[in-house]
Amino acid sequence: DAGVTQSPTHLIKTRGQQVTLRCSPISGHKSVSWYQQVLGQGPQFIFQYYEKEERGRGNFPDRFSARQFPNYSSELNVNALLLGDSALYLCASSFRDSTDTQYFGPGTRLTVL
Amino acid sequence: AQTVTQSQPEMSVQEAETVTLSCTYDTSESNYYLFWYKQPPSRQMILVIRQEAYKQQNATENRFSVNFQKAAKSFSLKISDSQLGDTAMYFCAFMKHEGAQKLVFGQGTRLTINP
Numbered sequence: 001d002a003g004v005t006q007s008p009t010h011l012i013k014t015r016g017q018q019v020t021l022r023c024s025p026i027s028g029h030k031s032v033s034w035y036q037q038v039l040g041q042g043p044q045f046i047f048q049y050y051e052k053e054e055r056g057r058g059n060f061p062d063r064f065s066a067r068q069f070p071n072y073s074s075e076l077n078v079n080a081l082l083l084g085d086s087a088l089y090l091c092a093s094s095f096r097d098s099t100d101t102q103y104f105g106p107g108t109r110l111t112v113l
Numbered sequence: 114a115q116t117v118t119q120s121q122p123e124m125s126v127q128e129a130e131t132v133t134l135s136c137t138y139d140t141s142e143s144n145y146y147l148f149w150y151k152q153p154p155s156r157q158m159i160l161v162i163r164q165e166a167y168k169q170q171n172a173t174e175n176r177f178s179v180n181f182q183k184a185a186k187s188f189s190l191k192i193s194d195s196q197l198g199d200t201a202m203y204f205c206a207f208m209k210h211e212g213a214q215k216l217v218f219g220q221g222t223r224l225t226i227n228p
């Protein structure tokens with residue numbers, strides 16, 4: 001079975017622009033979470049969605065938003081990009097909205113110039 | 114809030130040796146989960162091992178095992194017979210039993226296996 005997929009692989013934007021990152025979970029998984037990993041640090045939790053509802057939100061500004069579609073795929077949107085938004089954005093999926101293990105995708109590398 | 118601390122930024126061992134990575138965490142929760150994830154240069158975060166806090170028995174997965182000390186809030190990872198493919202960043206992570214599926218990660222340990 002295919003794992004978690006993310007697109008695009010790499011992205012370069014300029015300050016003030018908006019970006020949309022996409023994630024497809026493992027088939028059958030209904031929960032998707034997003035993490036931001038700045039170079040040299042561990043990932044930081046941004047959002048969790050389950051059955052199209054937001055179940056958790058990390059300490060990120062309102063410029064960050066997300067949604068989950070009926071097919072359980074998800075998009076992460078970031079508005080008014082700042083240089084500090086440059087990071088690896090990781091998507092993880094799990095079967096249920098519980099303590100199931102999360103499986104990660106390969107990430108999208110966002111560079112803001 | 115929960116915190117996870119990995120005190121070894123880098124480690125290096127020879128192939129076939131055994132290496133132990135340290136992790137401590139701080140929480141007031143009584144029921145939670147602990148994980149070790151591996152992130153090779155390819156960037157993909159790969160689950161190595163998972164431990165439920167209510168289980169006293171330490172988890173094992175082939176060459177990987179943990180030493181879970183709940184009272185000390187310590188969760189170390191032992192890699193036996195290390196292989197070149199074990200070279201990666203290793204992250205310790207914590208997740209509460211209740212609430213959002215939020216993993217709290219440590220800063221990571223860069224492990225290099227030398228031939």
